[in-house]
Amino acid sequence: AREVLQELLRQADERYVRAGDIAGIYAALGQDDEAFEWLERAYQEREPQLAWLKVDRRWDGVRDDPRFSELLRRIGLEASVPTTRGSSSVTQKTETRLAVLPFERMSTDPDTDYLSEEIPASIIDSLSNLSELRVIPRSTAFRCKIGDRDIASIGRDLNATAVLTGQINTRGNGLRIRAELVDVATNRQLWSERYDRTLTDILAIERDIADRLSETLKVRLTGEDRTQLANRSTENAQAHRAYLEGRFWWNRRSREGYNKAIELFDEAIRLDPNHALAYA
Known part of the structure; x- marks a missing residue:
């Protein structure tokens, strides 16, 4: 961890590095003062990942520190919302909390292994700023291993009301993705789709899945939300x-x-x- 920290600090002198990432490593090393110094930088820079400070397990070691409680208060996260595991159905009028898990790799092509994590991560990024939807951060959701577990139990562990899973297969320039959205309370499929496309269609697939999820979860979109969903850093x-x-x-x-x-x-x-x- 110290080697990674030194590399991040070196990179920070040359290009932008998220202060929250550096703070997380300091926290893991038990260097609380340095962790809070970099957390303060992250707060000043309004880093989006701070929205999940309260549930991100990277901060478990500093949660009892009064500075952590104060930071939560400043961000506006100090209030706890009681939840009941047995009543988390997305059909009820409760906060909708979505967990997006890494997709299962169905091919053996090592050159495209990254897509099983990064396509779901892009979907997380697209949906995270919607005003009526809470998306579990990548750093928390991606720690979960599906294995033989049912999706509903994983969703309960993540305090989610719905979970998106998927399978991805590549062959040459061909790309096949199957995505499925499951209601945690009932373990019922809410939506699924299979995409038979090419690797040049990744942007379109990500956009379509994000749109379909917001529709299925009945997220009311403001004009700003619609702009957020349509916005892409590149079309290349x-x-x-x-x-x-x-x-x-x-x-x-x-x-x-x-x-x-x-x-x-x-x-x-x-x-x-x-x-x-x-x-x-």
Whole structure:
């Protein structure tokens, strides 16, 4: 962890690195003062991941610190909303909480392994800012392993009312995705779709799944919400794939991963100089 921290600090001198990521490593190392210093930077920079500060397990070691409670208060997360596991159906008038899990890989092509994580992560990003939908953060949802467990039990562990799962298979330039949305309270399928497309259609698939989820969950969209769903950092399919693979390697949290990620982000920028996320 210390090696990863030093690499992140070095990168922070050269390009933007999320302060919350650095804070999380300091917290894991037990260096609470440094963790709160970087959390304060994240707050000042209005990093979106702070919206999940209250449930993100990275902060379990500092939750009893008064500074953590104060930060929650400043963000507006201090109030707890009682929930009952047996009454979490999305058909009731309760807060809708969506968990998006990594898709199951059905192919053996190592060059496209990253898509099983990064397509769901892009869907999370698209839906996270909708005013009437709470999306479990990637850092929490992606820790869950499905295995032989039923989806409803995973959803209860994540305090979600609905869970999106999927399967992904690639062959050459072909791409097949099957996505399924399940109601946690009833373990009933709410929506499913199979996409038989090509790798150049990833953006369109991500957009369609996000739209269908908001419709199925009956999320009332404001004008700003509709703009958020329609907004994309790029329309260049190759640039988007380079960015997704770069993000995959960045989240490996290793020196090799950071180096690969930077190369891929640079490639995304070369393909589309206006690709804002690749700069971040």
